[in-house]
Amino acid sequence: MITILQEKRGENECFVLSDGKNVLAECIYSFESSEILSLELIPGEDEMFREDVLRAALSRLDFAGKNIVTTKITELGGFLTKLGFTESDGVYSIDTSSFFKPCCGDKH
Numbered sequence: 001m002i003t004i005l006q007e008k009r010g011e012n013e014c015f016v017l018s019d020g021k022n023v024l025a026e027c028i029y030s031f032e033s034s035e036i037l038s039l040e041l042i043p044g045e046d047e048m049f050r051e052d053v054l055r056a057a058l059s060r061l062d063f064a065g066k067n068i069v070t071t072k073i074t075e076l077g078g079f080l081t082k083l084g085f086t087e088s089d090g091v092y093s094i095d096t097s098s099f100f101k102p103c104c105g106d107k108h
Helices: 048-061 073-081
Strands: 003-009 014-017 025-028 035-041 068-070 087-088 091-095
Touching: 003 048, 014 048, 025 048, 035 048, 048 068, 048 073, 073 087, 073 091
Parallel strands: 035 068
Antiparallel strands: 003 014, 014 025, 025 035, 068 091, 087 091
């Protein structure tokens, strides 16, 4: 069974996706600065796992009212922009209030 657990890593927080034995992906982030610090995927694992732990971190920050989240993980630029991050001077950012808004809006 695949699970996502929240952990502490020193002063930072982390979401870990595991199959019960092995860590498959993890996202370390600073709750204080709303920054994604590390986004790791075990080689050979499904890219969706990386997205899952990132979405968990974005959701946690959004729920706490921290709507602008940044990262300097430039090697994942293509992945980040596909999810809606924008880049400026090597810093990727996303507004979680827009990211989690329903796509189709209210049609009443």
